[in-house]
Amino acid sequence: MMVMDNNYTKHSYPKEKTVHCFFEEAAQKHPNRIAIEFGNDSITYRELNDSANMLAAVLQKSNVTIGDIVVVSIERSINMMIAILAILKSGAAYLPISINIPEKRKRYYIETAKAKLILSERDDNTLFNISNINIQKTPKKGVSLQNPQVPSDALAYVIFTSGSTGNPKGVMIKHHSVVNRLLWMKEQYGLCEEDIFLQKTPYSFDVSVWEIFLWFFCGAKLCLLKPGHEGNAETLINTIHSHGVTACHFVPSVMSAFLEFLSHRGGLERIACLKNVFSSGEALKYDLIIKFNNMLTKENKTNLHNLYGPTEATVDVTFFDCTGYSSEDRIVPIGKPIWNTKIYVLDENGEECIDGEKGELYISGDNVAMGYINNSELTEKSFVPDPFCVGTMMYKTGDLGRWNNGNIEFFGRADNQVKIHGIRIELEEIENHIVGYEPITQAIVVAIGDDEKSLIAYYSGESAANTAPLIDYLSEKLPAPMIPVEFIFVEEFPLNQNGKVDRKKVGLLYREKSATDCESNEVMMVIKEVVEREINENDSFLRSDIDSITFIKIVVALEVAFDFEFDDSMLLITNFPTVQSMVNYVESKKS
Secondary structure (H helix, E strand, C coil): CCCCHHHCCCCCCCCCCCHHHHHHHHHHHCCCCEEEEECCEEEEHHHHHHHHHHHHHHHHHCCCCCCCEEEEECCCCHHHHHHHHHHHHCCCEEEECCCCCCHHHHHHHHHHHCCCEEEECCCCCHHHCCEEEEHHHCCCCCCCCCCCCCCCCCEEEEEEECCCCCCCEEEEEEHHHHHHHHHHHHHHCCCCCCCEEEECCCCCCCCHHHHHHHHHHCCCEEEECCCCCCCCHHHHHHHHHHHCCCEEEECHHHHHHHHHHHHHHCCHHHHCCCCEEEECCCCCCHHHHHHHHHHHHHHHCCEEEEEECCHHHCCCCEEEECCCCCCCCCCCCCEEECCCEEEEEECCCCCECCCCCCEEEEEEECCCCCEECCCHHHHHHHEEECCCCCCCEEEEEEEEEEEECCEEEEEEECCCEEEECCEEEEHHHHHHHHHCCCCEEEEEEEEECCCCCEEEEEEEECCCCCHHHHHHHHHCCCCHHHCCCEEEECCCCCECCCCCECHHHHHHHHHHHHHCCCCCCHHHHHHHHHHCCCCCCCCECCCCCCCHHHHHHHHHHHHHHHCCCCCHHHCCHHHCCEHHHHHHHHHHHHC
16 A cells, blocks of 8 residues: 655655664764753763763663663753763663652562662662662772674663553664654754754653753754753753753743743743754644744744654654644644654554544554563554564554644654643553552542643442552552542443443533632632632642643642732742641731
8 A cells, every 4th residue: 555655755864773873973072062051060072981981880880781771860960961871882772760659550560670779879689689789889980981782773762651551661772763753853943053942851751862962963952951940940941041042942832831931020031042842752732832932932033843742752753843833624734754653544444544544543663662671562562563664663653543644743642641730540450559449349530630740549349448548558559640639439431322431521520610619718719719629728739730831830820819929939849738738828928
């Protein structure tokens, strides 16, 4: 069967080279150039390369070799970058694990990946029964400064994502896939030595991959955002301004909050250096494009680019330039495939859909992952033979879309996966854990609110469960963004015509409940209007699912409603342990 001309994206690139080979070449060419800035600290290309080589030698003396998995558990910093480069140089693949996720989940990642050891800034990690190296205490003398040799078909990284079966799955990506993705991006957008990239995405999410590596493919500079300040709009503006950042990434929901802050507080002139903004992780809405173009493009000539791709296909596989974009139907395309990539839209029978017909998106080409680490059963379900290119595999995305006039348009999911501020969440994984708690026998989790930003759990069983111990139980198994903010007991679930639980009707149950609630306190009324649901004044922000992104929107709404400005020192969500503490702060500013 013939496939669309738009799918012929074959492009030559040095497939034999590893990711870190490009860094070593840049270090040889620009040894004294500043490579990374982190606050007031910086490191040159030569210093970074020497540090990474020394640590790589330590890893190799610890019997780390090609094909091994090494955990990196270090907050965003220059040391984090040294650790990642050292792991690649040693021939191993890096497995990023946030220090903030539950210990049981960390153990699951490590045991599933069969990791060899951990790089951290701590003295021990005995909980996981594998060796730990504190990189702050590694020897600086008597180790090799030579660039190690690593084959390009080696594994580069493993990143775990939420899994519908109840457990996360570790996606395996090889060096050549990363090289293809990054060289395409460099050439497509004319990125060069003069650019300064911002690294602000937590490294346990795949968007971080191009933030962490692309800068040295260009011989450019990387700026690291202070950890924990991803949602602090003022810090973000100041960082872009003070370091002259020219390229960065925003998840659409984060961009929306950032633009609201800019529109309210001002500061466009402070980010005039920003030339390219890349957006992915969620569907980019038409209204947000118009707002971006009216603000940043019109005033600063900043370009906006929409990217699409799952973790299983090396970050992104399609692109669409949004600068000056307008459309009567208000649909935002995800665009065309990148280098050496094919996107198929297939029907239920595996036949290719005609132009304009909706189907499921399949991805084939050099960006497709090796599969899920040590999970052959799930790999075989998701990675299937490409019927249009004998001998290659394609990834079954579960996303719905269509070709329309040369571009692909995205229409959501065929299953129950959701994105909350760019975090990929399989609702079934949460439901499986809830059902594991007695006396619950059935659970349905729904995403509610604007852009589906909050999770609500409905459950049934012999009786209603005590919420506090249920949350404690889930906190041992799931990261905070995956724990529902409310648990509602129901006698029975609404069913559809096939006798299955009707998820849409379950979601409507909550909206009907919320419409009848009210609150007399003016400050609470504003907060609830932003979060679009009921919250308790005595809850922590974490338990109320008010993350740093929603926090920005609350700040703007409160400043507009009560005509005051939060002190700059109070623009972090961590300053408010409970919702009531924010109410008290606003009341004091009002008076």
